[in-house]
Amino acid sequence: MEAEGILSNPPQTPDELKEYRATIDNIDAALVHLLAERFRCTQKVGELKARLDLPPADPKREERQVERLQALAEESGLDPDFAKKFLRFIVDEVIRHHVALRG
Numbered sequence: 225m226e227a228e229g230i231l232s233n234p235p236q237t238p239d240e241l242k243e244y245r246a247t248i249d250n251i252d253a254a255l256v257h258l259l260a261e262r263f264r265c266t267q268k269v270g271e272l273k274a275r276l277d278l279p280p281a282d283p284k285r286e287e288r289q290v291e292r293l294q295a296l297a298e299e300s301g302l303d304p305d306f307a308k309k310f311l312r313f314i315v316d317e318v319i320r321h322h323v324a325l326r327g
């Protein structure tokens with residue numbers, strides 16, 4: 225019996241789905257570790273910029289990063305537009321940290 229998409233007797237998760245999900249969980253953990261490592265590095269950059277009185281954002285550098293990542297995305301079958309948006313999301317957060325570090 226099913227009402228509004230709720231099964232009274234939910235089917236077991238198929239083994240194949242469990243395996244895909246285990247892989248996804250591993251990848252998500254790796255992404256979090258990589259992002260943490262990236263933010264540790266950008267924290268150092270932010271401290272350096274604050275010390276040397278350099279601007280928090282560097283749009284020219286960002287342009288080069290977008291081009292490079294879009295090419296890498298194309299090579300590896302990832303939507304280049306998604307890669308661009310993802311980088312923008314991260315870089316905006318980094319710049320926010322850099323602005324805060326200037327005090």
Ligand SMILES: C=C(O[C@@H]1C=C(C(=O)O)C=C[C@H]1O)C(=O)O
Binds near residue numbers: 266282283286
């Ligand atoms: C980390 C830097 O600062 C900012 C953040 C960037 C990033 O997260 O990759 C890139 C350029 C800058 O806008 C940098 O200048 O290298």
